[in-house]
Amino acid sequence: MFRGSRERSSADDHVAYGGLASAESRRNLLLPTLHEVQSSVGWVSHGALNYISERLSVSPAEAYGVATFYDLIATEPRPERVAHVCDDIGCLAAGAGSMLDDLRDRLGEPDEFGGSIAWTRSPCLGQCEKGSAAFIQVAGGDDVVVAPATAEQVIEILHAEKPQPSVSPSPIRQDTRLLGRTTLSLSHHESHGGLEALRKALTMLPGDVVDEVTASGLRGRGGAAFPAGIKWRAVGAEAGPKYVVCNADESEPGTFKDRVLMEEDPYRLIEATTIAGYAVGADKGYIYIRGEYPGALRRLSDAIEEVRDRGYLGGNIAGSDFSFDIEIRRGAGAYICGEETALFNSIEGFRGEPRQKPPFPTQAGLFGRPTLVNNVESLMNIPAIVLEGGAAFASIGTEESTGSKLFCVSGNVLGPGVYEAPFGVSTRDVIDMAGGVDGDLQAVLVGGAAGSFVAGDQLDVPLTFEDASAAGISVGSGVVMVFNTEVDMAPIVSRIATFFRHESCGLCVPCRVGTVRQEESLIRLRTAEDRDEELALLADLDVVMRDSSICGLGQLATVAVQSAITIGLIGAKS
Amino acid sequence: MIEQRIADPVATVTVTIDGAPVTMPETATLLEASRAAGADVPTLCYLETLTPFNSCRLCVVEVAGSRTLVPSCSRMVEEGMEVQTDSDRVQHTRRMVYELLDSTVDLSLVDDETTRQMERYGVRTNRFGDGYRRTEAVKIEDDLYVRDYEKCIMCYRCVAACGPDAQNTFAIDVAGRGLTSTIATEYDITLPDSACVYCGNCVGVCPTGALMFTSEYRMRESGDWDEDRQTVTTTICTFCGVGCNLELHVQDNRIVKVTSPMDHEVTSGHLCIKGRFGYAHIQSESP
Ligand SMILES: Cc1cc2nc3c(=O)[nH]c(=O)nc-3n(C[C@H](O)[C@H](O)[C@H](O)COP(=O)(O)O)c2cc1C
Ligand code: SF4
Ligand code: SF4
Ligand code: SF4
Ligand code: FES
Numbered sequence: 001m002f003r004g005s006r007e008r009s010s011a012d013d014h015v016a017y018g019g020l021a022s023a024e025s026r027r028n029l030l031l032p033t034l035h036e037v038q039s040s041v042g043w044v045s046h047g048a049l050n051y052i053s054e055r056l057s058v059s060p061a062e063a064y065g066v067a068t069f070y071d072l073i074a075t076e077p078r079p080e081r082v083a084h085v086c087d088d089i090g091c092l093a094a095g096a097g098s099m100l101d102d103l104r105d106r107l108g109e110p111d112e113f114g115g116s117i118a119w120t121r122s123p124c125l126g127q128c129e130k131g132s133a134a135f136i137q138v139a140g141g142d143d144v145v146v147a148p149a150t151a152e153q154v155i156e157i158l159h160a161e162k163p164q165p166s167v168s169p170s171p172i173r174q175d176t177r178l179l180g181r182t183t184l185s186l187s188h189h190e191s192h193g194g195l196e197a198l199r200k201a202l203t204m205l206p207g208d209v210v211d212e213v214t215a216s217g218l219r220g221r222g223g224a225a226f227p228a229g230i231k232w233r234a235v236g237a238e239a240g241p242k243y244v245v246c247n248a249d250e251s252e253p254g255t256f257k258d259r260v261l262m263e264e265d266p267y268r269l270i271e272a273t274t275i276a277g278y279a280v281g282a283d284k285g286y287i288y289i290r291g292e293y294p295g296a297l298r299r300l301s302d303a304i305e306e307v308r309d310r311g312y313l314g315g316n317i318a319g320s321d322f323s324f325d326i327e328i329r330r331g332a333g334a335y336i337c338g339e340e341t342a343l344f345n346s347i348e349g350f351r352g353e354p355r356q357k358p359p360f361p362t363q364a365g366l367f368g369r370p371t372l373v374n375n376v377e378s379l380m381n382i383p384a385i386v387l388e389g390g391a392a393f394a395s396i397g398t399e400e401s402t403g404s405k406l407f408c409v410s411g412n413v414l415g416p417g418v419y420e421a422p423f424g425v426s427t428r429d430v431i432d433m434a435g436g437v438d439g440d441l442q443a444v445l446v447g448g449a450a451g452s453f454v455a456g457d458q459l460d461v462p463l464t465f466e467d468a469s470a471a472g473i474s475v476g477s478g479v480v481m482v483f484n485t486e487v488d489m490a491p492i493v494s495r496i497a498t499f500f501r502h503e504s505c506g507l508c509v510p511c512r513v514g515t516v517r518q519e520e521s522l523i524r525l526r527t528a529e530d531r532d533e534e535l536a537l538l539a540d541l542d543v544v545m546r547d548s549s550i551c552g553l554g555q556l557a558t559v560a561v562q563s564a565i566t567i568g569l570i571g572a573k574s
Numbered sequence: 575m576i577e578q579r580i581a582d583p584v585a586t587v588t589v590t591i592d593g594a595p596v597t598m599p600e601t602a603t604l605l606e607a608s609r610a611a612g613a614d615v616p617t618l619c620y621l622e623t624l625t626p627f628n629s630c631r632l633c634v635v636e637v638a639g640s641r642t643l644v645p646s647c648s649r650m651v652e653e654g655m656e657v658q659t660d661s662d663r664v665q666h667t668r669r670m671v672y673e674l675l676d677s678t679v680d681l682s683l684v685d686d687e688t689t690r691q692m693e694r695y696g697v698r699t700n701r702f703g704d705g706y707r708r709t710e711a712v713k714i715e716d717d718l719y720v721r722d723y724e725k726c727i728m729c730y731r732c733v734a735a736c737g738p739d740a741q742n743t744f745a746i747d748v749a750g751r752g753l754t755s756t757i758a759t760e761y762d763i764t765l766p767d768s769a770c771v772y773c774g775n776c777v778g779v780c781p782t783g784a785l786m787f788t789s790e791y792r793m794r795e796s797g798d799w800d801e802d803r804q805t806v807t808t809t810i811c812t813f814c815g816v817g818c819n820l821e822l823h824v825q826d827n828r829i830v831k832v833t834s835p836m837d838h839e840v841t842s843g844h845l846c847i848k849g850r851f852g853y854a855h856i857q858s859e860s861p
Binding site for chain 2 (some may be wrong): 049050058059060061063064065068069070075134329332351356394473501502503504505506507509510512513514515516517520521524537539541544546547548549550555
């Protein structure tokens with residue numbers, strides 16, 4: 001009797017969207033096309049949007065809904081050069097506040113887009129080890145990153161005839177399983193044993209490759225720590241067409257390991273993604289890379305072409321029956337698009353809002369098809385697992401957390417950077433690897449903005465999935481951000497709340513409204529007469545957001561704040 | 575020869591709702607199961623005729639083994655599920671969601687059911703100081719309907735009705751992100767300039783009065799709107815042969831609003847501009 005609801009069939013979608021086939025072949029071009037217009041003229045006008053809508057068979061209202069979802073797409077006139085300057089916790093702790101003041105003195109207030117240049121504040125740009133960073137959108141040219149950045153440099157680039165990136169190389173002080181192997185070309189990659197794993201995999205049965213991954217005990221490095229083997233098997237068992245998606249959207253504040261991996265060793269990621277495609281029987285792979293990573297994007301796209309030219313991507317890879325190709329999709333400034341189902345919507349040309357699970361991606365993911373999603377670091381482990389066998393991998397680390405983990409160390413440490421260690425090391429060990437604290441230790445943010453502040457004995461908890469979760473903390477994406485006693489923590493904790501309010505997609509009430517109420521309450525808490533009332537409010541928000549938000553963003557948006565209260569960084573009676 | 579299609583028998587599953595077993599077809603939702611078991615579960619963004627958007631989270635229930643609460647409006651029943659429809663956690667979410675919504679938008683025109691549920695959960699107003707509130711001027715762009723987004727709870731119903739669930743016109747969508755997102759046409763152009771075909775189906779599904787027929791809006795403004803003085807007459811639209819049922823809401827012998835029953839075979843509550851707004855000639859006073 002009722003229409004709509006669950007009774008909507010694919011035939012109805014066919015009518016609604018001009019055929020599912022065209023939804024797949026054209027609508028998914030929406031974000032790349034918006035990027036194109038944005039990067040040629042600096043903003044997307046009404047006329048441009050109408051033209052895009054017509055060509056892609058998307059209604060203008062929907063295309064507008066998509067365009068306005070992303071920080072890097074402007075629907076109002078903007079100057080040709082806009083600097084997005086990081087004012088997030090990593091850079092704040094490292095002292096970037098004075099650089100922001102300097103910029104304001106010399107360029108005026110942020111977000112004034114009337115002039116010929118402009119600047120705006122940005123959430124974490126994934127350059128935390130540099131201590132300050134700017135991402136500059138350049139209409140009619142290539143976007144550039146400056147890190148570390150001074151106000152002087154940013155202004156220079158905003159005026160330069162041909163802006164050039166200025167990024168100090170990430171300090172990599174070790175040769176480890178995942179790091180220290182800077183590959184300059186495909187042949188260089190091969191001289192390090194590259195492509196051997198892919199060739200070996202192609203001689204194996206796909207199911208046997210999956211078995212090795214299962215035996216390795218590899219768990220996802222994107223934050224959720226889900227066993228990779230279970231996902232690979234589930235996707236492998238489904239009927240095609242299927243997809244592999246590499247999640248390279250890395251936007252968790254304090255996280256920069258995936259950027260380093262892609263900049264250092266893009267060939268290995270391509271090889272790993274192809275092996276994943278073979279193992280689960282996928283037709284195509286997508287790498288969804290963060291929009292603020294122009295350097296990694298260039299490295300990866302050049303590498304993909306080189307690999308394709310050599311016959312390791314495309315039809316009949318290395319003379320086998322297996323055909324597979326990889327397409328890069330660029331994010332556009334939305335943390336939520338790192339959530340796997342939001343990422344699918346983003347690729348498909350819809351607003352990057354998460355989907356209610358179930359169904360899970362392994363059943364219905366990208367374009368409604370079974371999809372394997374893995375993080376960059378997770379995939380980078382695959383070639384070694386294929387070559388050395390899953391058991392060898394499982395012998396590293398602990399029983400439940402196998403292999404090694406990359407830690408993104410930033411803030412007040414002497415040697416900020418990416419460090420790799422077998423699972424089992426504690427937060428304190430990781431800080432020691434990075435040369436120790438710069439100053440006296442106050443607290444450490446472990447796991448990112450969605451992680452928690454730790455201090456005291458908790459610093460000795462091994463950062464394995466099992467020990468961390470028993471101690472009520474989370475390894476997350478491997479963030480270890482150090483704060484010394486000079487840092488005023490109230491603004492840091494507030495900045496985390498601001499981050500979540502800014503990045504909430506807005507779909508569900510607990511997160512859309514809860515994030516702003518948390519942000520407001522934290523500001524009141526600094527001066528409140530009645531702290532207990534604010535703390536009770538924050539606790540009430542914590543419960544509803546954890547219990548009832550649709551996705552991990554809302555569910556975890558209170559964790560760092562609550563941990564800061566628990567260990568007395570904020571909210572204590574003064 | 576007469577062909578007769580016999581529907582496949584639908585398998586059933588048994589779930590436990592608040593301790594009592596309930597057997598439902600496997601295509602049922604937890605909401606349907608809960609209500610079949612007599613549980614009083616509030617909803618706000620959900621409407622039987624639309625695809626669930628899961629946005630309000632009022633219908634959440636506690637399912638044994640699930641870390642988070644589960645939106646019952648969209649979650650299918652599974653064999654053996656143990657469900658609590660009004661546990662402490664559930665009550666907390668419902669009260670907080672109402673409080674969060676009430677603190678941001680004007681809920682003065684929500685339906686009686688929502689008012690009853692807000693009382694049931696002891697909703698306290700004004701818990702959040704004078705923080706963010708949605709402020710936007712009422713959009714009056716034509717004589718057919720007005721948009722007052724200060725009342726909008728972002729339930730997405732209108733977007734679904736204008737889009738793939740009913741009208742397939744896609745004149746409006748959510749624009750922006752997060753807290754400040756709104757329902758909008760492209761570049762916020764006026765409705766007459768947009769793709770809108772004035773079917774009024776968005777108005778028909780809006781639960782908050784954010785979308786309202788201009789006739790009703792004007793009468794409310796002048797204080798003349800009085801539902802106690804209204805009668806509803808069901809008839810069939812005379813404009814074409816489809817056979818849509820119309821409900822004519824009449825006050826003081828004038829039609830003040832036209833709706834269609836949600837459970838009507840032909841319309842599912844949706845109409846076109848003619849049935850919805852084409853009644854001026856009936857009450858024309860010129861000879
Ligand atoms: C708000 C949010 C943001 C996320 N961002 C990322 C991200 O940037 N990169 C990533 O790999 N996973 C991210 N995830 C986790 C993904 O949803 C998903 O679990 C992961 O990509 C799976 O890969 P893995 O199993 O290899 O970790 C995010 C999750 C949430 C809830
Ligand atoms: S939890 Fe936040 S980010 Fe996730 S769906 Fe809800 S509003 Fe969007
Ligand atoms: S009146 Fe009809 S076409 Fe216009 S916005 Fe509402 S649902 Fe869409
Ligand atoms: S206008 Fe009405 S139907 Fe549309 S989202 Fe707002 S409250 Fe829901
Ligand atoms: S009624 Fe289920 S989420 Fe709103």
